[in-house]
Amino acid sequence: MIQLQAPMPQDALFMHMDDESFQRLSTYVTREYGIKLPPSKRSMLESRLNKKVKSLGMTNYKHFIDYIFSEEGKQTVLFDVIDLITTNKTDFFREPAHFDFLTKQYLPAFKTAGNDSLNIWSAGCSTGEEPYTTVMVLEEFRKKNPHFKYNLLASDVSMRVMQTAYQGIYTLDKIAGVPHEIRREYFLRSKVQPDVVRIKPQFRKNISYKRINLMNDSFGLNSNMFNIIFCRNVLIYFDKQRQEAVIRKFANHLRPGGILFLGHSESIMGMNVPFRQIRPTTYERI
Ligand SMILES: C[S@@+](CC[C@H](N)C(=O)[O-])C[C@H]1O[C@@H](n2cnc3c(N)ncnc32)[C@H](O)[C@@H]1O
Incomplete structure (x- = not known):
């Protein structure tokens, strides 16, 4: 039965x-x-x-x-x-106005001022799309400026996402919005898995990784060492007081004139921090 x-x-x-x-x-x-x-x-x-x-x-x-x-x-x-x-949602070329600003304004002005070496930090880098997009933008600039050098630090509190970032392996749907010429230049197609791509090794090696909890009193980084900090769509999960404390620590690590990029729904409004807004969600260290 x-x-x-x-x-x-x-x-x-x-x-x-x-x-x-x-x-x-x-x-x-x-x-x-x-x-x-x-x-x-x-x-x-x-x-x-x-x-x-x-x-x-x-x-x-x-x-x-x-x-x-x-x-x-x-x-x-x-x-x-x-x-x-932790919420790890991210994308290549997310909030593209920041990358346009780098390409069209910041990098040309940086060069005109006689500088040739840039230090950048992607704080809350998640699975790597943000730091790799930055690498692509900087490499495009380097094509016309061969002396230009940069160091890029990517950090997150989650080791799991940083492992993905380090490997630089993505499914094809993740790069659907990336322009074709950029795809050809920066990604390799997997020979065994047709829907998988990987960032080319010469571009992966340009990023160093460190686990950093933004709530720590010290990040183990030197003062005044960065020209640019990306901290986008991370502080949105923090309350105002904790956001302000983190932004004050960023100020300590940015050089005067350095740039802080925040996410589209984040701002320093009402905070007592040494930044002035120069564009939406873009702040200059004063
Ligand atoms: C939504 S993702 C943002 C990724 C990328 N910045 C972007 O805008 O596409 C937020 C990231 O912040 C990280 N995060 C959350 N709390 C953090 C903390 N206290 N310290 C460092 N990273 C943190 C999460 O692990 C996650 O990867």
Whole structure:
């Protein structure tokens, strides 16, 4: 006789986070990483973490939260949890006005002023699209200015995204919006996987990587060392006070006249920081 199994109710597969667990996790994440987690984010957290909880053989969030804050959990899964909580959406040539500004105004003026070496930091680089776009823009400039040199530092709090950035491997759909001549110049097509491309090695090597939590008091970087800092679509997840504290630290690492690019919905309005706005979401260190 064939026995039919009753279908599993959908809800049984989904684990809900109790109030106390949510409170403990959100307090920790905001304090250590700056990321705000109001109650409206609870279901987002559940959907990002449920698989992890189950993979540890646990059946409720209380055990999971106890574990991630235990000595063993801190050594093993806490970083994975942070990786899952961060939002890593990014794109090549995202917010292109910043790259246009570099090409049409900043770089020509930089050259006219007699400079030939640029230090840039992509803070919150995610999977690498932002620093690689910057490399493409700088390399295009270098074609006509062979003495031009640059150093590019890319950092993020998530090791997982930085690993992707370091490898420079993307699916074809990620570069759909990249102009054809730029694709030909900077990407290699995989011979075995037709829908995969990789940044050419000579361009990958131009970026150095460092795990930096922007909430740290010190970033382990020299003062006044950068001409340009990109920190786009990162501080949007922080509250105003923490945003201001990070921007003040950026001021310390930028040379006078240096440029800070923020994301489209971020601004320094109402902050007491040494910058003046020169274009939308573009600030000059004063
Ligand atoms: C939405 S992505 C932005 C990527 C890129 N800058 C862009 O605009 O396309 C935000 C990145 O900020 C990183 N992030 C979040 N909190 C951070 C922190 N406290 N320190 C450093 N990076 C952080 C996340 O891991 C994520 O990769």
